[in-house]
Amino acid sequence: METSGIRAKKNIFQFRRAFYNMGVSYAYLKQNDSAEYFLNKALAIRDTENKEFKYFIYNTLAKVYGDKNQHQRAIDSLEVVLNEAAFKDNRLRADMYKKLIASYKALNNKEKYIEYSEKLIELEPDVKDNNLKGINTAVSEEQKNVLDKISDKEGHNQLLIISCGLLILIGGISVVYINQKRKKEKLIYQNFISNLEKQEIKEAFEPKEIIQLEIEEKEKASFSIPSSAETMILEKLDKFETSTKFTNAKLSVASLAVMFKTNPTYLSETIKKHKEKNFNNYINELRINYICKQILERPEFLNYKISYLAEHAGFSSHSTFTTIFKSVTGISPSVFLREADKKRMII
Structure with a gap:
């Protein structure tokens, strides 16, 4: 360094x-x-x-x-x-x-x-x-x-x-700088895709029965949420993550709590404890992972403007989407699209 x-x-x-x-x-x-x-x-x-x-x-x-x-x-x-x-x-x-x-x-x-x-x-x-x-x-x-x-x-x-x-x-200096920058961006892209694939495999094969055990272990030193309510919230979060409801730009902790038939405090605390992030970061990460999968699985997304991708993922503005995209993936949307297109051309 x-x-x-x-x-x-x-x-x-x-x-x-x-x-x-x-x-x-x-x-x-x-x-x-x-x-x-x-x-x-x-x-x-x-x-x-x-x-x-x-x-x-x-x-x-x-x-x-x-x-x-x-x-x-x-x-x-x-x-x-x-x-x-x-x-x-x-x-x-x-x-x-x-x-x-x-x-x-x-x-x-x-x-x-x-x-x-x-x-x-x-x-x-x-x-x-x-x-x-x-x-x-x-x-x-x-x-x-x-x-x-x-x-x-x-x-x-x-x-x-x-x-x-x-x-x-x-x-010469410019070429060296650009090449080094693009190699770094490619590595970040590859690492993110690898982590995304590992997460999908984990979610597909991880037994759901361990939810109750996790709750019992964490319940001892956490905010007092009834175990039955916490189990119910986690089960609904699992289903929620496999849907596209998180792409609703108007989604909030209150509206999701109503959807889950629980209260916002229980929902927020459960997400914080089990997902290890606050509600906004949790939703934003789901949105970014979702749009990345769409880009990888649907070639037509490579031709869409970033403003459309932002709207499709549930973000209210182009700038917010770009900032959060980079914080989650480590690279900008334009770089991600470039690397995804290069990978598709090779395939």
Whole structure:
């Protein structure tokens, strides 16, 4: 489990890094809209293990905004990082100051222009020998060094190689993740079907005479229900479970008690003691098991919408059915239908 957790965290970082690299590549080629798209994709991925990586994303995003003459957006992006107490990277801070200086100059904000020029001088002692004019011309030079060494054609070829590599990486990770998820869902499906079949065999061959013995053993430490009433309720529950009366959406403990000619308290306590669940969970499990059997035994059910299956099983809404179905089986109705259809195709 620990290894899978580490792998999952690594995959998250790889996805985020892939989007970031795409954004950087497009930024260098001056395709700023594409760069902005991929950088925002990278920001949207939550990675609690590599929090500092977002600083580099915001810095590149600020460059993109600056190139698009959206200087206020560039400033806002940089301030997100600079306002964080955890941000300690002075080298990256200096680069951000340069971008702020360029943006404030473009906005003709002399006060902020001077403020960040002074901050940059304080941060980099070697800058003290340069005047403010020299600072302005230094903005973005570091980011342009790579492009200055290659032609536009080589840059496009490099982008294609990077893009293909990243797409293959993302596609490979996605395929592995989907395959692992589907294997897990198939195993859960198979285990549920196996348990369902075992339950049917048990109900078919288990002697009914033991009901009285179970009552006598449990009666000693339970709510005081007359043994005759408890036996009667259990016998009626057996018949009830083989019917489809539990698919009535309006069924309640009170209405079932009337049907059994007993009181709701006796019925509720008997279900709790012998079925080891409350009334609602008992009925919901009967409904889910019933609809699963219908799907397995009647191929036409594979083509029905989930809303119809919910109504047929006795649930008042699609969402309630989906939630309870997953709590009982461990998988969603759509996954169950998919696995049942695959099994039918094999047969």
